[in-house]
Amino acid sequence: MNFSNLHRKNIAEQLTSKQFDLLVIGGGITGCGIALDAALRGMKVALIEKNDFASGTSSRSTKLIHGGLRYLKQLEVKLVHDVGSERAIVHRNARHVVIPEKMLLPIVQDGSLGKNSSSLGLLVYDLLAGVKKDERRKMLNKHDTLKAEPLLATEKLVGGGLYFEYRTDDSRLTIEIAKSAFDNEATLLNYTESKSFIYNDVKKIVGVKALDKLSNNEFEIRATTVVNACGPWVDLLRKEDNSLKGKRLLLTKGVHLVFPYEKLPLQQAAYFDVGDGRMIFAIPRNNITYAGTTDTVYNQSIDKPQCSKEDAEYLLKAINTIFPTVSLKKEDIVSSWAGLRPLIYEEGKSASEVSRKDEVMISDSGLISIAGGKLTGYRLMASKIVDLVAKKLNKDFGTCKTKNFRLSGGEFSNEVDFLKALELFLERGRKAMVPSEKVREWFFRYGKNVSFILDNVIQLRATNTDTQQLFDIAELHYCIAHEMVAHPADFLIRRTGKIFFDRVNTEKQLDSLNSLLSQQLQIESSSSQKNLAEVKEEFEAAVLFE
Numbered sequence: 001m002n003f004s005n006l007h008r009k010n011i012a013e014q015l016t017s018k019q020f021d022l023l024v025i026g027g028g029i030t031g032c033g034i035a036l037d038a039a040l041r042g043m044k045v046a047l048i049e050k051n052d053f054a055s056g057t058s059s060r061s062t063k064l065i066h067g068g069l070r071y072l073k074q075l076e077v078k079l080v081h082d083v084g085s086e087r088a089i090v091h092r093n094a095r096h097v098v099i100p101e102k103m104l105l106p107i108v109q110d111g112s113l114g115k116n117s118s119s120l121g122l123l124v125y126d127l128l129a130g131v132k133k134d135e136r137r138k139m140l141n142k143h144d145t146l147k148a149e150p151l152l153a154t155e156k157l158v159g160g161g162l163y164f165e166y167r168t169d170d171s172r173l174t175i176e177i178a179k180s181a182f183d184n185e186a187t188l189l190n191y192t193e194s195k196s197f198i199y200n201d202v203k204k205i206v207g208v209k210a211l212d213k214l215s216n217n218e219f220e221i222r223a224t225t226v227v228n229a230c231g232p233w234v235d236l237l238r239k240e241d242n243s244l245k246g247k248r249l250l251l252t253k254g255v256h257l258v259f260p261y262e263k264l265p266l267q268q269a270a271y272f273d274v275g276d277g278r279m280i281f282a283i284p285r286n287n288i289t290y291a292g293t294t295d296t297v298y299n300q301s302i303d304k305p306q307c308s309k310e311d312a313e314y315l316l317k318a319i320n321t322i323f324p325t326v327s328l329k330k331e332d333i334v335s336s337w338a339g340l341r342p343l344i345y346e347e348g349k350s351a352s353e354v355s356r357k358d359e360v361m362i363s364d365s366g367l368i369s370i371a372g373g374k375l376t377g378y379r380l381m382a383s384k385i386v387d388l389v390a391k392k393l394n395k396d397f398g399t400c401k402t403k404n405f406r407l408s409g410g411e412f413s414n415e416v417d418f419l420k421a422l423e424l425f426l427e428r429g430r431k432a433m434v435p436s437e438k439v440r441e442w443f444f445r446y447g448k449n450v451s452f453i454l455d456n457v458i459q460l461r462a463t464n465t466d467t468q469q470l471f472d473i474a475e476l477h478y479c480i481a482h483e484m485v486a487h488p489a490d491f492l493i494r495r496t497g498k499i500f501f502d503r504v505n506t507e508k509q510l511d512s513l514n515s516l517l518s519q520q521l522q523i524e525s526s527s528s529q530k531n532l533a534e535v536k537e538e539f540e541a542a543v544l545f546e
């Protein structure tokens with residue numbers, strides 16, 4: 001059986017008929033990471049996600065696998081050490097979606113970071129994270145800092161530091177983890193919401209009542225342990241369980257703006273001080289450059305956070321100050337996204353001061369809730385939770401096996417193997433008449449699984465004369481057959497990131513892509529129209545700024 005909504009009925013049947021060791025609620029990176037870890041240790045594990053996988057915070061981050069340099073200032077030494085050391089592991093296990101990226105930290109006169117403190121801070125950062133000697137930070141004088149990034153404001157610049165990070169695509173990383181969990185016998189289903197808990201006669205949770213949002217069927221899932229990995233929604237489930245006591249979430253919103261590359265043509269990714277205690281990233285990626293983030297306490301609808309006019313103005317001002325010649329305006333923004341950090345409330349601390357540490361809460365009914373943390377530390381969080389679950393199950397499931405486990409698409413033994421595979425795919429692409437840029441785009445999205453898409457191109461060429469459409473169909477076919485796509489937004493937001501990285505061109509194709517998807521999944525006309533209206537609304541909201 002494939003990880004596909006074409007097999008939805010069978011997957012739902014498994015959910016209702018099996019007795020699971022572990023049920024995970026929430027299909028962000030935290031939940032999917034837990035499902036994979038548990039499956040690799042041989043647990044019977046299920047995961048349900050109320051919308052699409054990664055539709056919450058896990059598709060709305062800064063998309064970096066980073067140690068959190070800024071947390072050093074808050075003396076979060078253990079956090080920096082833990083997540084910093086994870087970067088190389090996450091990269092090694094998913095080379096196609098976790099790519100090394102040099103980051104420039106400009107140092108300005110009277111800024112919050114001095115030359116000596118930055119040099120020391122970056123060195124400590126490298127040492128804590130165990131960065132290899134040849135990849136450690138390099139301090140630059142003013143001239144070399146400007147050579148690295150000529151758009152920087154010169155007046156107050158005194159120098160810079162170049163240091164090592166990784167960029168990723170958060171939702172793709174999450175999907176690769178979900179796919180890997182499924183390939184290892186976990187049962188995962190999107191568009192399935194946990195509605196209420198089922199308790200036994202001593203008031204312990206033994207499962208949930210769930211709603212399949214595509215068929216409107218309600219069913220029960222039985223499990224010995226239940227983990228609440230609902231990110232910003234964690235407290236809603238704790239409330240449902242009557243266990244919202246003690247620690248609570250503090251939600252803070254972070255937004256990112258996207259510009260055409262020619263409007264913000266950075267040579268180099270940068271992490272700069274805004275002067276109000278906040279730091280902002282500006283990251284060039286193919287045809288766009290994106291920048292963010294803000295950090296403001298959030299009390300509105302959790303389901304649809306948006307970038308407000310004030311958020312956009314704040315970021316525009318910050319970017320125009322550090323890169324004064326670009327003079328960006330609101331009209332230059334081509335897309336945006338807003339995400340919610342599920343942090344743990346700490347008395348007297350502002351949004352950006354609150355720790356990014358993860359926190360585990362266990363209720364009297366046995367519900368294990370996890371919140372906080374980072375994408376980067378997902379594997380460590382998962383291992384901690386699965387250790388706890390194994391203890392509750394009172395059975396030896398062995399130790400964590402994810403450290404050297406290659407995620408779906410990322411099955412390369414080392415960098416040489418990775419580059420060799422890229423060459424082989426480029427060669428196969430030439431034979432299938434697929435331009436090398438397209439093969440590269442797919443390779444850095446699907447890794448080794450690009451093989452399926454190239455096969456699709458060959459099979460479909462006879463019946464499709466429009467080349468662009470042929471490539472879209474081949475890719476969509478793969479995502480439907482192997483990545484659980486059920487809605488056009490799944491494909492355009494979470495599987496390909498087109499809404500963020502190619503919104504203007506993609507907007508013109510929404511109707512045709514929706515018809516293709518509806519045809520393949522046999523979605524009836526009224527639902528197909530509804531899907532189209534929903535995805536159009538998402539595309540419009542990305543540049544609305546109300």
Ligand SMILES: Cc1cc2nc3c(=O)[nH]c(=O)nc-3n(C[C@H](O)[C@H](O)[C@H](O)COP(=O)(O)OP(=O)(O)OC[C@H]3O[C@@H](n4cnc5c(N)ncnc54)[C@H](O)[C@@H]3O)c2cc1C
Pocket residue numbers: 025026027028029030031048049050051052053054055056057058059060061062063064065066192193194195229230231232233252253254255293338339340341371372373374375376377
């Ligand atoms: C602006 C911003 C920038 C960030 N940048 C970075 C970064 O660059 N690097 C980094 O390492 N980290 C970063 N982070 C942190 C990181 O994104 C989060 O820690 C991580 O994505 C949280 O994942 P999660 O799975 O816990 O939550 P989510 O991704 O929100 O997943 C929770 C899921 O639970 C589902 N759910 C809710 N209720 C139910 C229910 N009743 N039934 C079933 N499912 C349900 C939701 O639909 C959702 O998909 C950033 C965060 C933000 C907000």
